[in-house]
Amino acid sequence: METLQEIAKAMVAAGKGILAADESPGTAGKRLASINTESTPDSRRQYREVFLGTEGVENYLSGVIFHDETFRQSLSTGVSFVELLQGLGIIPGIKVDMGLQDLPNFSGEKYTQGITGLKERLAEYYAMGARFAKWRAAFSIGENLPSDTCVETNCVAMAMYALLCQEAGIVPIVEPEILLEGSHSIEESYEVTTRVLKELFATLKRYKVQMDGVILKSSMVISGNKNENRANAATVGEMTIKCLKESVPSEVPGVVFLSGGQIADEATENLYEINKAASLSEGGVPWQLTFSYARALQGPSLASWNGHDENIPAARERFLERMKANSAARMGEVA
Ligand code: 13P
Secondary structure: OOOHHHHHHHHOOOOOEEEEEOOOHHHHHHHHHOOOOOOOHHHHHHHHHHHHOOOOHHHOEEEEEEOHHHHOOEOOOOOEHHHHHHHHOOEEEEEOOOOEEEOOOOOOOEEEOOOOOHHHHHHHHHHHOOOEEEEEEEEOOEOOEOOHHHHHHHHHHHHHHHHHHHHOOOEEEEEEEEOOOOOOOHHHHHHHHHHHHHHHHHHHHHOOOOHHHOEEEEOOOOOOOOOOOOOOHHHHHHHHHHHHHHHOOOOOOEEEEOOOOOOHHHHHHHHHHHHHHHHHOOOOOOOEEEEOOOHHHHHHHHHHHOOOHHHHHHHHHHHHHHHHHHHHHHOOOOO
8 A cells, every 4th residue: 555545545444443542742741641641651651551452443443553663662562653654554644733822913822833954854744654644733612713814824834744755755645623512502613614625625636635635524513512502413524524524625535533532432423414414415415524633542441441541441442432423423433
């Protein structure tokens, strides 16, 4: 499997999805703090091993996204995480953006940094086995937010990142996350998501990014988490499909969704409804629609593990449950 097109297709293979295990050391530290565990390189390594050491992950995962730290770490057996995945036929991926910064003069808005040195970093990651990468931009919905400037700035950076990835033989995941935080309605989410995705794909096109060698990681079209009258899952499904059909080129092989702070069951139900709406929509859809969750796959398991070795089997059981449920949902089925 070598071409961008082959890799991209394998990333969204039937019945499978992607585990986002790429929380920065800071964010992983917050997850560990929630179970009263000190965050050190080794405790973060153990946290990854709880999930990746689960027997049968290859039945549900097409790929795993790592942060630089984990990309260089190993299981307690000494086998590196990357080698483990390669042996299981799961594609190793790497988060390459360098995080969010405040956009000066645009209060409450962020831009994503990480283009400097990216060409060299991609060459190193490719040599170490990475075949896809991820870059995340984040947009808040609010009064006059996101601004056109914030959208444009982030889309240009994502296009440059995508170009450099494809040049390096790495499939870029472009992730413009519309944040769940806020009291916005699902209609506002629909408007903002559509606006951002249209601008993103217009920019990727201008930069001559190969559309059949890129994967979109999108948020769902969904009411804000503080909205008092949140739309139901069926509406999330229908409006997400409407938005994607208006903004994502048909050559793109797949759209993978982030969970964004939804509770685990909600993220599964919404993924099911998105796939259902896709199959019911006129002419169907040209893309595979699957999951690329961090919290909605790992959250319940983290609570079961609670930092204690004796709880690892139970934690892995819960991780398997989440993977099975989302694998079914991604096929428009209920587990
Ligand atoms: P969540 O599923 O927890 O939103 O994380 C996915 C992700 O990769 C965010 O960048």
